[in-house]
Amino acid sequence: MDKTGPGIYLHVPFCLSKCSYCSFYSCTGTDDTLIRQYHAAVTRRLTTLQQLVPWKDLTFTTIFFGGGTPSILPVPLLADLVTHIQKSFSVTSGQAEISIEVNPATINQEGLVKLRQAGFNRLSIGFQSLDDQQLKRIGRPHSANDALETYAVARKAGFTNISIDLMYGLPDQAPQQWSKILDQAMELEPDHISMYELTLEAGTPLATAVDKGAVSLPDEDTVMEMMATTRETISHTPLERYEISNYARPGYRCLHNLNYWNNGSYLGIGPGAVSAFEGKRWSTREDLAQFTNAANSHESQEGEVEVLDHEAYFRETVMIGLRLTEGIDLKKLHDRFSIDPVIYYGKTLTHLLDRKLLKLDGQKLSLTHHGLALANTVMAELV
Template identity: 40%
Template structure:
């Protein structure tokens, strides 16, 4: 069986005001060296990984890559690994950074799933978020993606914006649902300290959304998306039948994946590796003939099982205790059964014939549930 391959592209045209991802604006001069370093790092892992079942090119804004660089990147991946015929290959795309020609080249290189970052269907909100595009740019990109042959498109949305009303959120959902994408992800805004939003919060210029209103927005989204034929399969993710994201399911099942690029993490053979975050240091390390890893953690069995339970619970199907016992060849029930039963008594988990999953109430306070397993 193969692994999932994640490739990080940490370049952005400008930084969004809420973003604390490992991405940088104004670093384009490092792009050619970075792509060479990626090529080199892929080669280094050739001896550890042979088949990949899923590929995910994320960022950052991978759609800033030129047509030539996209083809070269996929050539490098294929030169080092066998991409299974059935592989799901996803690329993140930002509206306003793609032409029809570029989307055709992405498709021709085998990408069969696009993830488009829209965030809001309201131009004023997009501006306040620091996004580089308008709603109209998004619609154009979406239509061009369909023209280029994509039949599996995800749209990313954010709710809980400090100024957002319930009505605006409903309009965003309605606007996206009308386009009928195969997959929709919705994330509640987290205001991180070292971002313009974090500074504005500290200075009292913006306020966090009221928790009850944010929960109501989430519940309304679940209702609306389900009513429109989307299967709610993960806390934040909704898919049309057969369109669940296979790559992300590798993370939620805590299975093996290889992460390439600045700041990428890998989980291989029960060991977690984290690459150096900064682009110049990443390039320096890889060209010094070294792995870019700066942290390596061999997970102890109990911790690994706890993390697996936590991640599995993100999936609304939950997990079967018997499957975990087989996978880890240990008595998982004696380790975590008591915690599961306490949470079940509190109405946060449901346990039926060995199948454990979040209840509707547990879904709303999932982070509290997860804390009990890590």
């Protein structure tokens, strides 16, 4: 198991335009003034947070700039924010994983070199597809060539840990098209790849178009075929599947996300960002103006708060942990919660083992190959 610890997430809520499937909080049509106000607000917020328990007592091992589209921010502001975070909190010196999400065509080689110099050591590039028509249909503001170009200049800029994001199950997508995209992506030899099935989020333009019958998504069998293609293609590469949707070369797993899957603590900064500490989870309101005002007046920014009791926190840790292909360590779980998972789940666990959806190997409980494809069904029984 990779060593993980608490992480800091900065939500950068700006995008060039809104992709048709996206329900994340982000603003479009932003101007320089708004961006500078956001930067000033984050800086002030850091000053407040660095004095607060538990954050002031933790040593963070990862920093992640996500969005939105962080690469819309001018590079000097990104560099300033990452420096500010490192000065505000205790961050493992010299070894912290510091990631940033970038979108194709929003940053050039010079900017990427500066990000490296500022301390970012991991890049996540949002490809989503390598088919221009598909990209257009889902409202991505870049071409396949932009994606390939951004990847190439990122390597030239010295990034040795690059992840790419792809989506499958796109409108009218055929398995052959997915297979072609996958082959092209593998030719790049990425260190890490995240592949998500497109899911319809209520209220998005894509969900409305599907509801109206104007757009159709591939059926379940077709999606299963795409998943089989993914397994086959990946098996010829050095990438290993370590989570339901994530694959990495040995030594390149995303430590920031591993902390989420271990149900660890994390501090979220920015509108819409979520923080968690020992069973309590709370989000910052999805409102840029409110975030800016509250940060300036050092007010509390808690939006929705969820406090899990001990058993609910335990069950959640089991479910999130099972997303990892190596599964969960029952002894460690028992040490952490003083609950024996085998006794706690009793017959439910026996049934899942009998149906070969879960497997038990010594102290490790994990999804089987079959269980990985039916993860939602398994989770529903363990909730």
